[in-house]
Ligand SMILES: [Zn+2]
């Protein structure tokens with residue numbers, strides 16, 4: 001394992017910010033100024049293949065990575081795209097009819113809203129449409 005890859009792993013260990021490859025690059029380039037963004041991308045892809053990180057398709061502009069591959073759900077800020085882990089145990093049972101013959105192997109819930117930081121900035125009224133989101 002290269003020192004670069006070890007630095008990326010150290011940054012991801014226990015990281016709960018769901019960073020993008022650019023975030024990872026920014027964090028580790030202090031220590032490794034010669035590390036390219038492409039190296040970070042490649043490392044993240046490798047880690048993804050190994051199941052060490054999960055790729056999140058929440059932010060259409062950039063891929064975000066979750067270093068916590070265990071089962072959990074997310075709170076997502078519609079303004080700043082902050083992602084916070086939720087470890088609630090929700091009862092998400094589908095009826096026989098709704099399951100359409102599927103054997104269910106897992107589930108994931110995304111809660112959308114406005115984070116405390118954005119609320120402080122007065123961002124109360126989002127005019128952002130989130131596809132596949134049932135807005136209350
Ligand atoms: Zn926010």
Ligand SMILES: [Zn+2]
Pocket residue numbers: 018066068072073074084085
């Ligand atoms: Zn997460």
